[in-house]
Amino acid sequence: MSETYLAYDFPLLGAFWTMLWFFLWIMWFILLFRIIMDIFRDDSMSGWAKAGWLVFCIVLPFLGVFVYVIARGKNMGRREMAQARAQQEEFNAYIRDTAGSGTSSAEELAKLAEIRDKGVITEEEFRRAKEKVLSGHGAGTGTGSTAHVGSTPRTPGV
Template sequence: MDTKLLAVDYPVLNIFWTMLELFLWVLWFFLLFKIITDIFRSHDLSGWGKAGWVVLVIILPLIGVLAYLIARGQSMGMRDVEQAQQADAAVRAYIRDAAAGPQPEGGGGAGRSHVEDLAKLADLRDRGAISDEEYQKAKDKLLV
């Protein structure tokens, strides 16, 4: 088979057009799944409201997705931020618990004080009250 024949049958512009179509399909499905998960994650919608939005998004996808983004797009972003903050708080709590290790039977809690101090230092650094350099110096003093 001649390679020149293949290049003529499918020019470079058609390759770019095909790639653009594929990208738009992937983008469309990502947006559709994002909206459907947001519908079910929303606590302010009733069951009938969720069913109505899902039917609208599935039956009339273009109109349904655009209507959802116009009507509930801002609250969709706030729910994403809330979920990220909850996940971050859960990870931080897990790390604190794991770093504390097993507690002694007497309940003295001496192992936890360093973890709490490190958590406070990290919180101060995150709020900008102390610099990264000050954070490292204080952390080194705690760990010695």
């Protein structure tokens, strides 16, 4: 009597098992790399402890990963959230610094007057750019500026 391999008697079932093992293999590597990243992320561990955990996870990967998840897995999410929060705060600080470093209206007017005095722009262009700066739309300092003050809509009664 010959042995029957049920998983390979039906091609669809064989494909299912192959996909399942492939998925588990990929998930294993994702878990392994997340643990390695967590080992390096943890500031409370000394360098020797990090080296020990790293060697344990590389030499005996299944046992090392499972022991790490059991022993230190509770705080993995907290460390990841703390890092994400710190990155968001750094990004927000960068945006605030970048947005806050713009020039004020007085500085823009001084630059416009300097450009006019050098003869780069005409008096009419200076006047239009000055009105744009004062209205809060920015300076149109180019010589080919097509900004027209009269084109801004005005609210009746104001």
